[in-house]
Amino acid sequence: MEAIFQIIVSGLTLGAMYALGSVGLALTYGTMRMFNMAHGVFMAIGAYGAFFAADVLGLPILLALLGGIVLGGVVGALLHLLVVRFMLDTKDFEINILVATAGVGILLQDLLLKLFGAYPFRQPVQIEGTVELGGVVIPVQSLAILFVGFTLISAIAWGLTRTSFGLSIRATAMNRDAARLMGVNATATYLQVLIIAGMLAGAAGVMISSISTLSPDMGTNPAIRAFVICVVAGLGSVGGAGITALALGLIEAAVQYYIGARFGLPLMLALVVIVLVRRPAGLFGREEVVRS
Template sequence: MDIIGPVLVSGMTTGALYALATLGLSLVWGSLGMLNMAHGTLLTLGGYAAFTAASQLGWPVPVAVLAAAAVGGLIGALIFMLVAYPLSRRNPETFETTIMIATFGVALTLENIVLRLYGGQPLGQPLTVGGSISLGRFVLPWQNLVIIIAAIALMAATALFLARTKAGRAIRATAQNPDAAKLLGVPVARVYLQVLILSGMLAGVCGVLVSSITQLSPSLGADPMLKAFIMCVVAGLGNLPGAIITSFALALVEALVQFLAGARWGFPALLAIVILVLIRRPGGLFGRVEMRRL
């Protein structure tokens, strides 16, 4: 019974991180129909931005985290203005695939800029908390608790923003029916820009959290992004609540498999689950299969 504690701690922590990474990815997919292959790189940039702010410029921790969000949001905005917007204008029919290729190009570029600026060797993220709480045999490091709380707080804030504010309502409306939104005076392009900024900011902070339990490296965001893809697919692309539930559930499964069968079997187990789910439900667990009329 000694594995329950570690599995829970590890599963909940990675689950929170996956959920946060998935939220940004899913938001962009749901609004723009765009799979942002540079999402993982936004995580990386956030991690490095916080590192630079905190340990090289000596800024206080909250400012460093804000810096990470700002860098993520800025790059998100640039991706929209320089890549996604022109691509969607030029050929909307092929956008779904062309944007994946183009954003991968962006990811490759940004990742190499990070490599040039900081070098390939792993760096320690200074924003860490030491110590742990023990409840009997149950040990919960503060760091993990901070990550879980921060991620849940960010998700709650995003949910509130989307549900309660006018800008959030416009984002949801545009995602559901862009033509109708235009007819009501919603500047759809600006809404898309906001979505990419929001997603970039979430990714930036997520990168800080990820790097605080691992290490900073130029490929920091690759693994969370790949997992986030998996979560999105299982939940049904674009479904936000579903994506978050799936993230926690699959992270727990992954942690369990890793404890029982070894670390290398975690990802294959996830893939097996995805394939099984999609064979039964091609639109994902929470998704609806679109009926295409001919």
């Protein structure tokens, strides 16, 4: 019983982090068919931003968290203004943008390495201590991650479905020309989407680094999980990515508990392949997949 409770708590914590990491990625692909290979580095940038704000500038942790999130958004905006903007509507956009963002990723990762070095700093933006719930000892930080994750994801879900701004993003994703005919400025929408995705990645980075350490390549592993989550959910399905993230978090927690941490990712990938053989567009995807 305690074991199950333990698995559920750590599974939900993992799931909340995965959701933060993958929802922005799914939103970007869904809106503009752009898959951001630099997403993992965005996470690292958010984490270092919060670290810098708390450790060097001495800001309180809530402000530092906010700083990390904002920095992620800024990087997202820069990516749009300096790179993506020039590539929209070009031939083979889907592949070229993968290559370009991979280049941006290695560039930014190198920048982080030059600025902060490879030393695995501890993330100061976290809450120490543990609480006991139902006979299980839970780190307070796990609860904080759950709280931040669910707050931000709910805010995004609310914004996308209940505001005119969110409506315009979804409209652009479904039919760009029709959205423009309604007066939506698609280029501005793309910029906004990349800012949101960057902010979510920044938040994910702060959370992930709070339970491990900081390093320039800290985003690689969570980004690959986010890729996998988006692929399973069906690329571009935002709600699907959130649900899949939670489910995979729970599954991974169980696998870690019973089999060992080493096999979390392999089992996840095996699951992905099985899902995709049955449903080539992913669990929640509806778009056409070129079949032979």
